[in-house]
Amino acid sequence: MEAQTYRVRVGLATCGIAAGASKTYDKLLPLLAEHGIVPERTGCMGMCFSEPLVEVISPAGETFLYGNVTEDKAEIIVEQHIVGGKPVEDLLVLSNVKETENSHFMAKQERILLSHMGVIDPESIESYLAYDGYKALAKAMQMSSEDVIKEVQKSGLRGRGGAGFPTGMKWNFAYQAKGDKKYVVCNADEGDPGAFMDRSVLEGNPHAVIEGMTIAAYAIGADEGYIYVRAEYPLAIKRLRKAIKEANEHGYLGNKILGTDFCFQLKIKEGAGAFVCGEETALLASIEGERGIPRPRPPFPATSGLWGKPTLLNNVETYANVPAIFRLGAEQYSKVGTERSKGTKVFALTGKIKKTGLAEVPMGITMREIIYDVGGGVQDDKEFKAVQIGGPSGGCLPAELLDLPVDYDSLTAAGAMMGSGGLVVMDETTCMVDVAKFFLTFTQSESCGKCTPCREGTKRMLEILERITEGNGQPGDIETLEELGEAIRDSALCGLGQTAPNPVLSTLRYFRHEYEEHINEGKCRAGVCTNLITYYIIPEKCTGCTLCARNCPVNAISGERKQPHVIDPSVCIKCGVCMEKCNFDAIILK
Amino acid sequence: MTEAQKCYAEDPFDYGPVDEILERFRGEKGTTIPILQAIQEVYGYLPRQALEYAAKKLKTPLSRIYGVATFYAQFHLQPRGENIIRVCQGTACHVRGGAKIMDALKDQLGIGVGETTEDRKFTLESVACIGACGLAPVIMINNDTFGRLTPEKIKEILKNYQD
Ligand SMILES: Cc1cc2nc3c(=O)[nH]c(=O)nc-3n(C[C@H](O)[C@H](O)[C@H](O)COP(=O)(O)O)c2cc1C
Ligand code: FES
Numbered sequence: 001m002e003a004q005t006y007r008v009r010v011g012l013a014t015c016g017i018a019a020g021a022s023k024t025y026d027k028l029l030p031l032l033a034e035h036g037i038v039p040e041r042t043g044c045m046g047m048c049f050s051e052p053l054v055e056v057i058s059p060a061g062e063t064f065l066y067g068n069v070t071e072d073k074a075e076i077i078v079e080q081h082i083v084g085g086k087p088v089e090d091l092l093v094l095s096n097v098k099e100t101e102n103s104h105f106m107a108k109q110e111r112i113l114l115s116h117m118g119v120i121d122p123e124s125i126e127s128y129l130a131y132d133g134y135k136a137l138a139k140a141m142q143m144s145s146e147d148v149i150k151e152v153q154k155s156g157l158r159g160r161g162g163a164g165f166p167t168g169m170k171w172n173f174a175y176q177a178k179g180d181k182k183y184v185v186c187n188a189d190e191g192d193p194g195a196f197m198d199r200s201v202l203e204g205n206p207h208a209v210i211e212g213m214t215i216a217a218y219a220i221g222a223d224e225g226y227i228y229v230r231a232e233y234p235l236a237i238k239r240l241r242k243a244i245k246e247a248n249e250h251g252y253l254g255n256k257i258l259g260t261d262f263c264f265q266l267k268i269k270e271g272a273g274a275f276v277c278g279e280e281t282a283l284l285a286s287i288e289g290e291r292g293i294p295r296p297r298p299p300f301p302a303t304s305g306l307w308g309k310p311t312l313l314n315n316v317e318t319y320a321n322v323p324a325i326f327r328l329g330a331e332q333y334s335k336v337g338t339e340r341s342k343g344t345k346v347f348a349l350t351g352k353i354k355k356t357g358l359a360e361v362p363m364g365i366t367m368r369e370i371i372y373d374v375g376g377g378v379q380d381d382k383e384f385k386a387v388q389i390g391g392p393s394g395g396c397l398p399a400e401l402l403d404l405p406v407d408y409d410s411l412t413a414a415g416a417m418m419g420s421g422g423l424v425v426m427d428e429t430t431c432m433v434d435v436a437k438f439f440l441t442f443t444q445s446e447s448c449g450k451c452t453p454c455r456e457g458t459k460r461m462l463e464i465l466e467r468i469t470e471g472n473g474q475p476g477d478i479e480t481l482e483e484l485g486e487a488i489r490d491s492a493l494c495g496l497g498q499t500a501p502n503p504v505l506s507t508l509r510y511f512r513h514e515y516e517e518h519i520n521e522g523k524c525r526a527g528v529c530t531n532l533i534t535y536y537i538i539p540e541k542c543t544g545c546t547l548c549a550r551n552c553p554v555n556a557i558s559g560e561r562k563q564p565h566v567i568d569p570s571v572c573i574k575c576g577v578c579m580e581k582c583n584f585d586a587i588i589l590k
Numbered sequence: 591m592t593e594a595q596k597c598y599a600e601d602p603f604d605y606g607p608v609d610e611i612l613e614r615f616r617g618e619k620g621t622t623i624p625i626l627q628a629i630q631e632v633y634g635y636l637p638r639q640a641l642e643y644a645a646k647k648l649k650t651p652l653s654r655i656y657g658v659a660t661f662y663a664q665f666h667l668q669p670r671g672e673n674i675i676r677v678c679q680g681t682a683c684h685v686r687g688g689a690k691i692m693d694a695l696k697d698q699l700g701i702g703v704g705e706t707t708e709d710r711k712f713t714l715e716s717v718a719c720i721g722a723c724g725l726a727p728v729i730m731i732n733n734d735t736f737g738r739l740t741p742e743k744i745k746e747i748l749k750n751y752q753d
Contacts, residue, residue: 014720014735015722015724015735015737018722018725018734018735018736018737019725019737041597048722048724049724051725056649097668109718191718191719192719193678193679193680193681193684193718194680194682194719194720195717195721196721196722196723199721208704231627232717232720232730234733235636269624270624270627272627272662272663272664273662273664274661275718286666287620288623289619289620289621289622289623289659290622290659291657291658292661298689307619348723350682350724350726351681351685352713353725356723356725357724358724358725388681422681422682422686422723424681424723435685436682443707443719446718448661457715487681527646558743573614574695
């Protein structure tokens, strides 16, 4: 069916709203009403770099995605495009009828999970249904439990929460487990800083997660489920609430699902701000209302989980893949990806990368393709130094490994891990010792304190890193870090402690020279560790414009007008303002 | 009058909301955290009286409730400001200058992390990631997120919350 008029969509996820998309929407509403158009709300379109985003779709189905549409630009789009019929070239980010400078962002992506994101209205079940929503559930419910599980096994899907455990196998364990009461739980704690895929999926396509969980409940024989969402995601929680309510009303959740005897009650539990609650046993303790402290496994949740009952626990993205498996069929689904890592993975591209955003790529693509082809390369064309993958449990990979295929096994072999999908790009201005310290500070403060290696060991490692970055590193520190790191990795109780040394061990493996420079030469090449740097004005380059002196917050710079200036190192607080302000590149770090 | 109500009859503290919250969650499992969240929603923090009262009515040791309350970063045992500013110190924000944003806020408000301004207008906190990393550096004021910040923009944003 061809639409008669233009359609207009506004991306209203947390990132869009933070950039001002709500104001743009409010501005568009009356302007478009004059032309009989109601702007549609949708979730994340994945291109954070040019939020707020507005998409105009012509009656013939041509799409024009406009970027940086702050409220003042809404009028231009309505006047010129909707009324005048002429696309607004200046704001155009992407189009299906024309090449733009951003076409590369989509070229290597393969959008299966995200195919409806930025298209459907996350607050309307009708909108989800119009794109084959809940058809996968209907299909699965015509199959036996065993066949549903076999289909998931055949798809080759592995858990997207970090460890990559085969999903079908986990479902089978939960199915086989004896018990009259079983639970299905979704891990939406997304604690890795630098990751926001799960948030975007929950905000942009909540029904996909609900549908995946309902299929899981049908398969393992559960009648109750929980979604554990972190409290820092208020919009995701709001949209999930609405989606659950609508799914209940439409008979896709609750009692007598699709007119059968199958019942599944789904509830939301809000997290309360503890990273360790992303670990499955801690998460279950937290749902039970206790302190979120992990316990040793086995028993695994599949046999003894929530209130001691068999519990299936998967990540948001894992569940969101399930409807696609049943829509496409396992065989078709498993054509994408590598031998041992099937399907696609959504990555959050952040840090010093040109195009920040969400990218869904086939497993096995190289890191270079993700960073350079999709992400457009390093911001300001600085030199690439490292990419951090897998959050606080992951590692930093150097330029030499850019051609590494991105799949579970290759990443683990390289000392990193797939993790949840955060990719933080770092350039020459990032100090790798500082990054290692940053992560360890995080894990150290999030350690629940139950086991000694993690509680005490990470603290000792952090002390060493602190003294190295302060310029007091000692010979032997590197070896001690390695020894401690390996001991903690092998002896901590849960995944948090076992993986906490990874950022240190991986930077030691690939950026050892930076540690050595800090300790032996008292030098921080990135100019981050303030105790190890001094700002210096090159007399030949200084024109005596006085700009630096006027901006120095502590009056550490002196000199006559039109004469070279000097910085007094005993007063300087190393804030870097002078270097930022200088128009002649006369200030350098020594 | 129940046992618990009797003891508190003389107390000027308003226990009404706690009663209402406990009633709302009656009969459900695993409600400690949601109850604490609801209490904090009403009072802005977790007043000691409210926790003692809830413990008594729930027939749970206060130490257990206190244990939960102190485990999670979300819960506060001290009163907080009208507006809660949460500065992201996550990885993406860290490499894009999150520390400078924090410094600017400390400077403007004249308080440190975890502190509240004297007029009780603002509380400054840090958070490990808000999930808007694509717009780093990011802060959250109450439930609103602000991205692509520079120290200069902070002043403008604070103005909207000043009165
Ligand atoms: C410290 C720690 C934090 C974790 N955080 C998360 C998280 O935020 N989200 C998540 O899905 N899994 C997280 N996990 C992994 C879970 O324990 C669990 O393996 C996963 O949710 C299982 O789902 P999957 O099989 O679908 O991947 C974390 C693990 C550890 C040890
Ligand atoms: S790291 Fe700051 S929002 Fe994610």
